[in-house]
Amino acid sequence: MSFLSFSARRDLREQVWRAWVSRGEQPGATDNRAIVAELLALRQQQAELLGYACYADYALADTMAGSRAAVQALLDQVWEPAKDAAAREAAEIEAQMQGCGHALQAWDWRYYAEQVRQTRYAVNAAELKAYFPLDAMVEALFDCADRLFGLRFELLPEAPSYHPDVKVYQVSDADGSPRGLFLHDNFARTGKRSGAWMNALRWQSRGMEGPGSHSLPIILNTNNFAKPAVGQPALLSFDEARTLFHEFGHGLHGLLSEVEFERLSGTQVLRDFVELPSQIFEHWLSVPEVLKRHARHWQSGEPISDEMLARLKAAERFNQGYDTVRYCASALVDLAAHGVHPTSITDISAFELEAMKAAGLPEAIGLNHRLCHFQHLFSGSSYAAGYYVYLWAEVLDCDAYEAFAALGDPFDPALAEKLRSCILSVGNSREPGQAFRDFRGRDPRVEPMLRERGLLPEPI
Structure with a gap:
């Protein structure tokens, strides 16, 4: 991705792009x-x-969506607005390309989009960090958890852990009653799996050891x-700060669980529902009040400026048509192949x-993942006929957060308690559609x- 965004050598961009998208379909040992x-x-x-008539029907039977028709309906609602937004982005990119002497191709998009981004938004990543x-x-995580749900996090520096980098916190409710333990393992190291995730060393449950x-x-x-x-x-x-908030949202889902049986606790819910608590918590990272309080220059202590916040917000929505089309295209192919x-x-x-x-996929955009190298689908079965789940959960989280936005208070106590009692505490003990x-x-x-991603045209 970085090479396609920053290399000025068009011939090499094409070579890299063609090699990348054709993985798994070349004759030989790596032909998938x-x-x-x-x-x-x-x-x-x-x-x-x-x-079941097909694998998609089987895989979707035990999901919030429940059927191919429901998934297809969601993708249909997003597909055309995403293509329209991508067409508007293509027009901006082609304006940037004037005088280049060639049409916009898939190996050009990221390179010229990056030039548009730098010209229009001038977000300096190093300056922002x-x-x-x-x-x-x-501290911002814990502050938001406290203001929303009354949770307190106390560092236990002497607590044993599996690595010196891991910090252990005692978690308590506002009245001081214990809620659980939270372990934060934030740094990369040799032998550690890549990525970011939440897990439980012990799930919440009630009554398993007697009354x-x-x-x-x-x-x-x-x-x-x-x-x-x-x-x-x-x-x-x-983006890394967003990941921090995302995983902590999963963590809150585990910490706030109040169910009888361990198997129904926390994040052990249907796959197209599990990302709701994580993705909705990401929204609090972008709350100006939170950023003004916690996003301060590590040397001067100055809070992030309003002007930088405005540029950051605008840049977040840039190129969302392109990204959404690529994602939806892969989800559509997944559903088609298993249907x-x-x-x-x-x-x-x-x-x-x-x-x-x-489907009318523009040639200059392409898919996130092609079938011959689609590890989500074929390295295991968890996402087979289920790549749509990220988008499904995003519909839930944006709609849910809009309830806070409509009140004008991202920390409204009554609504926060409702989020806790209806979503975060019930695990898989309640049908997710009913929980929502x-x-x-x-x-x-x-x-x-669609509004959050900027996929709807601005009103004239």
Whole structure:
């Protein structure tokens, strides 16, 4: 991605792009086409043994969406606005390309989009990082958790942990009653898996050891931020700060659980519902009040400026049409591949191409993941016929957060308590659609997500 964004050598950008998108479909030891066909056939057999017409029907039966029709309806609602937004972005990029002597191609988009971004928004990543020291952002997490849910985090410096970098916190409710333990493992190190995730060393439950017993959760948040030199702060990019908030949202889902059985506790919910608590918590990172309090220059202590906040907000929405089209295209191909009988797919690459032509995918955009290297779908079954889940959860989180925005107070105590009691505390003990309706008073709507991503045209 970085090479495509910053290399001025168009010939090399094309070479890199073609090599990247053709992974897994070249003859030889790394040819995945036969493996993909075999997996699709085996999944079809599995679905038929369990009484389903196709694998997508089987995989979606135990989800919040419930059916291919529901997933398709969501993707249809987003697809056209995303393509329209991408067309507007393409016009900006083509204006930037004037005099280049060639048309916009897939290997050009990121390079010229980056030039537009620098021209229009001038967000200097290095300058911005100075306002997001890790320790201050952790304080922001705890401050938001306290103001929303009355949670207090007390560092236990002498508590044992599995690595010296891990910080252990005692978590308590506002009345001082214990809520659980929270472990924060933030730095990359040799042998540590990449990425960011939440897990539980112990899930919350009640009554498993006799009347009145209550098993308190031990929740782990893991990130892979660069560890700074001794005496220097760890400075985060805005995306890294968002990841910190995202995983802490999962952590709150585990800490605030109030269910009877461990198997229903915390984040052990349906896959297209699990990202709601994490993604809604990301919104508090962008609250000006939170940023003014915690996003301070690590040397001067000056709060982030209003002008920088405005540029940051504008840059967040830039190129969202492109990103959304790429994501939705992969979700559509996933649904299509698992929604037909595999005998109708004689060539997996040709099937993918035909599906994208039918949907009207612009050639200069492409997919996030092609079937021949789509690890989400084929390294395991968790996301098979389920790549849509991130978008589904984003519809939920944007609609849910809009309830706070409508009140004009991101820390409204009554609404925060409702979020806690209807969503965060119930785990999988309540049907997720009903849980959302209990909070919002209605079914979710897609328009808040479209507005948040900037996919709707600005009013004239």
